[in-house]
Amino acid sequence: MSREDRAIARQLMDKGKVGQPHEDLRADFNGRFSVLPLGDDVTLTPRTLGGVPALDVAVEGAQGDGVILYLHGGAYVVGNARTGANLAAPLARRVGVPAVSLDYRLAPEDPFPAAVDDALAAYRELAGQNVALAGDSAGGGLALALLLAARREGLPLPAGAVLFSPWTDLTLSGASIDARADFDPLFARENMAESAALYVSEADAGSELASPVLADLTGLPPLLIQVGTAEVLLDDSLRLVMRAAECEVDVSLDVVAGAPHVFQYFAGMMPEADEALDHAAAFLKARLAR
Numbered sequence: 001m002s003r004e005d006r007a008i009a010r011q012l013m014d015k016g017k018v019g020q021p022h023e024d025l026r027a028d029f030n031g032r033f034s035v036l037p038l039g040d041d042v043t044l045t046p047r048t049l050g051g052v053p054a055l056d057v058a059v060e061g062a063q064g065d066g067v068i069l070y071l072h073g074g075a076y077v078v079g080n081a082r083t084g085a086n087l088a089a090p091l092a093r094r095v096g097v098p099a100v101s102l103d104y105r106l107a108p109e110d111p112f113p114a115a116v117d118d119a120l121a122a123y124r125e126l127a128g129q130n131v132a133l134a135g136d137s138a139g140g141g142l143a144l145a146l147l148l149a150a151r152r153e154g155l156p157l158p159a160g161a162v163l164f165s166p167w168t169d170l171t172l173s174g175a176s177i178d179a180r181a182d183f184d185p186l187f188a189r190e191n192m193a194e195s196a197a198l199y200v201s202e203a204d205a206g207s208e209l210a211s212p213v214l215a216d217l218t219g220l221p222p223l224l225i226q227v228g229t230a231e232v233l234l235d236d237s238l239r240l241v242m243r244a245a246e247c248e249v250d251v252s253l254d255v256v257a258g259a260p261h262v263f264q265y266f267a268g269m270m271p272e273a274d275e276a277l278d279h280a281a282a283f284l285k286a287r288l289a290r
Contacts, residue, residue, distance in 0.1 A: 018190045022077050022108060022198065029078040038089045044082070050121030053103040055081040059093045066130040066159070066288035068092060068099040069123060071146070073137030073262060075167070075195035076107050076115055084139065087164070087264060087277075091134055094281030097288065099134075100126075104142070111201035116209050119146040124155065132284045133161035136262045137233075138199075140166025140225075144212040144240070147220050160222040160287035162280045165233055165262045166240065168213035170196040170205040174235030183230040186261050192232065213240045222250035224283045226276050228259025254279060 038044070041060040048054060057070070068091055072084030084101035092099040104118035119142055123131070127150070135143035140163035150157055172192055181188045200210055208215035213236060223244055227237035237253065244251040256263060256272050264280075266273040 018194055026078045026106075029074060030080065030083065033083040033086060034080065036086050038085060039093070041093070042085075042089045044085060047100075049100060049102065050118075050123070050125040052118045052122045053081065054122065055085055055101045055103070057085050057088045057092055057099040057101055059089060059098070062092045062096045062098060064096040064288075066095070066097040066132065067126065068095065068097060068132050068134055068284065069126060069158075070099050070101045071104065071119060071133070071135035071139035071142045072101060073135070073139045073164075073167075074106070075192070076112075076138045076142075076199035077195050078106070079139075084136075087136055087262075088134070090267060090277050091162075091281055091284065094277060095132075095285045095288070107195075107199040107201070112199050112203045112210055115142055115199075116145050116149055119143075120149045120153070123150055123158075124153075127155045130288055131158045132288055133158050134164075134280070134284070135161075135166070136164035136264070138167045138195075140164055141168045141170075141212060141236075144168060144223075145209045148208055148212055148215055148217075151219055157219075157221050159290065160224070160284060162224045162284060163226070163237075163240075164264050164276075164280075165227050165231060166225065166236060167192075167233055168236040168240050169211045170200055171211055171214075172196065174233070174239060176235035176238075177232045180230070180232045180234055184232045184261065185230070187232045189232070213243055215243075217244050217247040217249050220244070220247070220249045222252075222283075222287060224252045224254070224280060226254040226256070226264070226280065228256050228261065228263050230258055231261040233261065252283065 070088035
């Protein structure tokens with residue numbers, strides 16, 4: 001990623017202010033990300049999945065065998081199925097299968113484990129089909145928690161999962177939370193801690209479904225993790241790769257120097273973002289074909 005590309009990315013991002021009402025955060029986030037164009041070949045159709053609101057993300061020609069269950073980011077406080085479609089649609093287009101973007105419940109109105117319960121309810125309806133998971137930021141951590149919850153229930157596990165800059169440690173114990181703060185144009189410990197407190201509420205932030213990087217990952221399907229170096233959550237990915245390897249899980253890691261949090265959003269603007277989506281799609285396509 002060139003200096004120019006990094007400058008463009010930073011201009012499009014700003015660190016969240018601590019203490020803002022969550023309603024204002026949602027309005028700002030949705031105003032930015034719920035209106036991004038998806039392409040004329042994309043159709044969004046409301047549905048429910050396991051009783052949870054969702055959007056079917058259909059791309060013309062993407063009618064292969066399989067489905068991608070997408071879990072959006074937003075620190076468990078903001079975001080919705082439409083913002084998740086911004087990455088679900090290009091993945092579906094590249095993989096050649098439809099996607100479903102889930103509108104799971106958010107904190108503080110519905111704290112942990114509501115998001116996990118919703119993701120599991122939705123997945124339970126899909127289990128047994130040819131399913132892959134994908135998610136970004138908090139949605140990446142939620143996808144990992146969903147795998148653990150599905151394993152606990154004895155459900156058939158997905159073919160694989162792609163995690164973009166996943167937030168996997170709500171205890172904020174990774175060294176990069178502080179060490180990369182000056183490089184991250186979006187997050188710092190203070191706003192991450194605020195979101196974690198809203199989501200975890202009275203629960204244990206170190207429990208495996210809140211901070212799945214701390215869990216026993218044995219038996220999980222193959223994982224692909226993508227992260228940039230200009231983000232405080234860098235160690236959430238690096239530690240996850242080590243943990244997965246220790247638990248004999250097939251795991252792959254893409255690290256892009258200078259890239260910000262969920263840099264895949266810059267597809268069409270930055271070559272690294274398109275390359276990352278291409279690699280993620282190839283990974284999912286190979287798993288769904290098995």
